Amino acid sequence: MPTVTPDGLTVLDGGDAPIRALVLDADPARRGDAPPLVQLRDIARPIPPAPGWALIRPTLAGINARDLALLSSDRTLPPMGAPRPLPMVPGSEVVGVVEEVNGTRWAREGQRVLVEPNAGCMIRGFPTCARCAAGEAELCENRDRPSVIGPGADGGLASGGGWSEGVLAHEEMLIPADGISDQRGVLGVSLAAAIHAVLRWNRRGDRVAVIGSGTTTRLVIAALRRLHPDVDITVMVDARGPQRTGRRRRKLPAHLAVDESSVARALECLGAARVWRGSPAQLLDRTAELLGARRMIVAGDDLPVLDRGLDAVIDCRGTAASVALGMRLLRSGATIVVAGRAGRLELDWSALWSRELTIAGSGGFGREPAGWRTFAAVREWLTDASFPADSLVTHRYQLDAFSTAIATAAAGEAVGAVKVVFEAPSAPFRQRRLAVDTELPVDDTAAPMLLAATAARVRRDDEGGG
Template sequence: PPGGPPRGPPPDEGPPMKALRFHRKPGRYAAAAVAGRIKAGSGASVGPISLRDVDEPTLPTSDWVRLRPRLAGICGSDLATIDGHSSRYFEPIVSFPFTPGHEVVGDLEDGTRAVLIPVLSCAVRGIEPLCRACADGRTNHCGRLAFGHLEPGLQSGFCESTGGGWSAEMVAHPSQILPIPEDLSDEAAVMVEPTACAVHAARQVATHGPLDTVAIIGTGTLGLLTIAALRHPTGGASIERIVATGKYPHQKDLARSLGADLVVAPGELGRVVRSLTGAWVLGDGADGPATGSDGQLTDGVDLVVDCVGTAQSLSQALSVVAPGGEVLVVGMPGHTSLDLTSLWHRETAIRGCYAYSRSDFEAAVSVVADADLARLVSATYPLSRYRDAIEHAATAGPRGAVKVAFDLRTAPRPTAVNPDAASTKDTI
């Protein structure tokens, strides 16, 4: 392995603490995959995740710090893992058992409140010289996610060595720590990590210069945050019109309040794009609205941001993007079957959009504060109610919610830090 000292035996651990742990248990994972197809979030009941007493994590090297989570969000990638839907692509860059949780605001031992930048890049792993991507500041493209003095892991929350936010304590490299302003609430701070993803997406959109119309597919957490980032000066995007799809009333209301000019039901997107662009329709849908399966539009929007990542959403994105346009995939996709004929014929580009840089994180703090994104935190739960929390997060849309998080502010900790616990009035 390139760089970094060899992994040795861990030193003596501290006292036990509560943590949610995900183990490598293929039978349980298969059961979660079956249960997850029947009911979203049910993998938490039958899969390989459980609440356990675990040892306090060890510091990989002397410059690492301890972070005691206050709030830790539940992300779509967490839900995909718990419900057995995660791609096997990640197998070489995950280590077991791991404690999930990469959307984290917490306290350092000196009382500093900070958010976690979870990417486990070369600097975090003690690898020198840095890989080409890390040297360029593109730590989200680091290719050494299984080397150095840490176990494999693309991020904290998927690595045995670091722990994760769904626990009383985790460890972090100093480069992963971003102190936050005192006037930023915990609920706002826990939105910084997903907002950094949205800022990264907005900055990719900005590389296209001024655009007439951008479509956002999906207005769950990522879609809403992407709208906010596209409309914020730090994103750098210049867009005349944002059209978004939303399934539920609260998603549509939030999308409008965050900057979408038009919010429509998913099945209406083709018709609306046809109207906005003056496109004609080819094929069986020539007498009706075009949605991608009942006719082909001759024109489309400049760029589509897919914040869902399913075969259906990607197909719809390709059906409404203009010839020569781009589909930016922000929602995590998996193994899928997709007809790419239109991509070839219309010279459309599909571009991935993963994670963020430290600069994206710093900008995200401003976006969160200015757009009042703390309001997207719909509910918090103690770790002891993890099954309820995961089910709530997995069914957030139909239940009128957006972001669900774990609240560790009153949880027992290995060492007391910031004993004045925050209010738990919004905790379920």
């Protein structure tokens, strides 16, 4: 019987076959400039801690912005929700197979499932809080408290764990994946976040801009197209000034230059009417021209705000430049949804009150205003072959190649990466073997890694069906 440590990771205690997992040991922010540290390690196979719990073997597990922030030593990145005890296993985007169950109602061994990484009061053994009672488990008031079921419940998928060969989840977090390929299923969490972001806009009007180019942006475009077929969608890939764009480009070898036309084609296939790049001034000018909007110059400011501007902006970048651009693009009384993981931003807020804009934050999902579960829509859409999600997973790596995988995800567009995933061996857990620790620094700037990432690319945007 393995021992469960207070930090929620099981440790080897003989007897059971271990599983492999990428373990984050130390808080990268406390390590200063040292490379973030994950290790591929053998840990004891987690045991479903109470009735209703199951052990899931991930077949694909995604790398997302939250994971990258967790591994980063960059102190300007925002805190990622409730504090997590270390060591921990990152990864909250999982499609997998039920490996073992403890008194579940419908989940059975061998079943393929998507996982909704929300564990509210009921699942973690607390009396139901007000937010969980309202169906908003992602905003649970008890989420920073250790579960009363025991650390096994906290080491489960609600706090990560997907970068492994086995992770715990409660049956309430599982959704049958029948009719959904692994390649589409691993996008479940990103799609849920995108649907939620779109529904944070209480629609008034029909002209929308989406800022960004990554997985969330692409799924926001597809979700907008599906939920509001008549809206006009402009995508603004970047809100950087020309100077910054130039600096970034000089860093990259020529063969790694962003293939802008293929990115634009992919975004248009998902439902964008047009895809623009440029400085904030250029993007404001083009929008004014498109809408017949008037540029209003505010005293002491170089950039205009648009009168009769856009009805909504969904900002998937969450940088100071993107939020500032978004607010200037909007007509009075319009809405900006901040779906990117914004941290501390220095911004001029005068347009917010003087033009009575609404800022809506979007960081999770659970139940939408109409009362339906976000993941019910995720399941329906991913089952529908006409929903364009097939080209988003661009790179797959085994857990051993974590260093390259993480560097590829961090490099993103520069190496043609959209969604980067880990793939686990398809066989059930292997026999117990000797524990071998490997410790490799993660370096997301090293050219050899980018080359390897390019070589390992499994699909390019322009080859996909999106």
